[in-house]
Amino acid sequence: MMKRDECFRLLARHISDEAVVATYSSAVDWVVVAPRALNYTSIGAMGLDSSHGLGLALGRPDRRVVVLQGDGSLLMNLGSLVTIAAVAPKNLVHLVAQNDTYEANGGHPIPLPSVDFAGLARAAGYAAVYDFSDLGVFAQQVAQVLEQQGPVFATLHVEPSKPLAYDYPSLYDPEKRKAFKAAWRS
Amino acid sequence: MKLPGAGAAATSGALNGASIIASIKASRIEYVLSVPDIVTSAGLLRPIADDKELHLIRVCKEDECIGIASGLSYCDKRALILIQHTGFLDSLNAIRGIAVEYKQPICMMVGLLQHDPEFAPRASPRYGVRIVEPILDDMGIAHHLISVDADIAKIRPAIEKAYAEPGPVAFLIGRSPA
Numbered sequence: 001m002m003k004r005d006e007c008f009r010l011l012a013r014h015i016s017d018e019a020v021v022a023t024y025s026s027a028v029d030w031v032v033v034a035p036r037a038l039n040y041t042s043i044g045a046m047g048l049d050s051s052h053g054l055g056l057a058l059g060r061p062d063r064r065v066v067v068l069q070g071d072g073s074l075l076m077n078l079g080s081l082v083t084i085a086a087v088a089p090k091n092l093v094h095l096v097a098q099n100d101t102y103e104a105n106g107g108h109p110i111p112l113p114s115v116d117f118a119g120l121a122r123a124a125g126y127a128a129v130y131d132f133s134d135l136g137v138f139a140q141q142v143a144q145v146l147e148q149q150g151p152v153f154a155t156l157h158v159e160p161s162k163p164l165a166y167d168y169p170s171l172y173d174p175e176k177r178k179a180f181k182a183a184w185r186s
Numbered sequence: 187m188k189l190p191g192a193g194a195a196a197t198s199g200a201l202n203g204a205s206i207i208a209s210i211k212a213s214r215i216e217y218v219l220s221v222p223d224i225v226t227s228a229g230l231l232r233p234i235a236d237d238k239e240l241h242l243i244r245v246c247k248e249d250e251c252i253g254i255a256s257g258l259s260y261c262d263k264r265a266l267i268l269i270q271h272t273g274f275l276d277s278l279n280a281i282r283g284i285a286v287e288y289k290q291p292i293c294m295m296v297g298l299l300q301h302d303p304e305f306a307p308r309a310s311p312r313y314g315v316r317i318v319e320p321i322l323d324d325m326g327i328a329h330h331l332i333s334v335d336a337d338i339a340k341i342r343p344a345i346e347k348a349y350a351e352p353g354p355v356a357f358l359i360g361r362s363p364a
Contacts, residue, residue, distance in 0.1 A: 055258040058263070
């Protein structure tokens with residue numbers, strides 16, 4: 001089993017001008033690992049991270065968009081797998097950290113911890129699908145995941161974190177939204 | 187309560203779908219995000235699907251539209267969300283967070299399912315229709331009833347305002363466009 005922040009450290013080595021959409025626990029870890037203007041952490045409603053990512057990817061087909069979503073979030077917007085597969089943005093990478101819990105809401109289990117998100121994405125029609133539970137394998141393949149023609153989906157099987165500090169005022173700061181827009185337009 | 191003063195026009199009037207689509211295009215909308223709605227199915231969604239100037243994104247559930255439109259807005263791309271009022275009600279938390287609290291230019295065209303245009307929406311015998319305008323008022327969202335052709339002139343300035351402020355706007359489609 002991997003740790004989410006360790007996965008993100010590996011991922012960050014390969015990130016340059018991509019938009020990274022992240023929420024809740026993934027956002028808390030990501031903004032520490034890779035603080036940057038191109039982080040998009042204002043989602044407004046749980047589960048919509050993948051939909052925001054689709055909008056960004058459609059609007060800037062010349063730039064890559066990486067979504068860092070939790071399993072609880074994806075469960076709230078499972079239909080987005082089908083929508084994304086139908087639209088098929090080549091520049092969208094959709095990573096789901098599966099720790100089998102609603103971590104930001106008290107660590108309660110998701111309804112079915114064994115749910116196969118990679119299988120769901122494959123069935124929906126993503127162009128490429130991965131399922132990682134070994135950090136060494138992820139390290140070997142992360143560059144390929146990011147460079148491949150999308151939409152790309154990968155499940156990252158991770159341990160639940162130690163209790164995190166959720167600084168929502170910072171994650172949802174309007175100034176960060178302005179900074180993101182300026183950076184994304186450039 | 188029947189529509190005051192507009193009785194004849196409201197009851198016997200017509201709504202031209204082609205004119206609505208022309209107004210959408212004149213508002214520089216590039217993307218239409220939609221879950222099918224029987225009110226707008228024939229008069230708007232089908233011709234939009236065949237329109238080469240508009241990109242139609244068919245989604246599985248209406249709240250996806252709010253996130254997609256938000257993402258597009260960061261790319262200076264304009265979107266119109268075409269849904270039924272039931273889907274609007276289902277998406278209220280997304281609209282609350284993204285459109286209202288984040289002040290995003292979320293433009294919604296909402297078909298009033300089973301609405302009788304003889305009535306003002308807030309006086310509709312149908313509960314689901316009756317609550318739409320009060321909810322929009324409580325959320326501080328600008329809204330416009332589009333029930334006869336004369337109403338179509340409201341669309342473009344309202345979309346321009348939504349993107350200028352920025353903030354959300356809702357167009358309530360009170361009869362099936364022909």
